Amino acid sequence: AQSVSQHNHHVILSEAASLELGCNYSYGGTVNLFWYVQYPGQHLQLLLKYFSGDPLVKGIKGFEAEFIKSKFSFNLRKPSVQWSDTAEYFCAVTVNSGNTPLVFGKGTRLSVIA
């Protein structure tokens, strides 16, 4: 079964700093990859997703993620974070065959300080 690893549990950045959150998955076949964001007290919302094609995916609010198949990675990036980006970020994967639900990583909490 596929699994997702998010190595950073909590990341603290100053405003305007650059962000990169790591995500690695374990599955040898074709996958679809997602990043969800959960703002404090709210539900999870889709940030971006990768199906196929250009491995660099752009999402909402200036976020992007790059799929590197050889590294089984789908890291999330943002060049300059804002205080409003404080949230928990979840990477998720699903197998691109059959009917399988999303498998989520444990999440990375991002705290942006002024």
Add this chain to the structure above:
Amino acid sequence: DAGVIQSPRHEVTEMGQEVTLRCKPISGHNSLFWYRQTMMRGLELLIYFNNNVPIDDSGMPEDRFSAKMPNASFSTLKIQPSEPRDSAVYFCASSPTLISGNTIYFGEGSWLTVV
């Protein structure tokens, strides 16, 4: 459009009591998921349905947990009897189909505290 609707938003109950969480998926969505979120274990998939039929309940922690989907617009997650370690946020989510890659839309969550 209305999103996934969950109730109650918050519940505090005593150990041993029955807890019922409710979910109304997005209209037209055929797949429904129940997740549990805790600090220790993150986001866990408990059970999911497709066309009202349970597909995989291997994530349900114990027999104290049960879920039903009597029709396309309603699902319940029941805990009986509840225990303090069941305290968590329970999310319901829906998706148009189970086909890989479909976006899953989450409800606001039900925050359960068992004392």
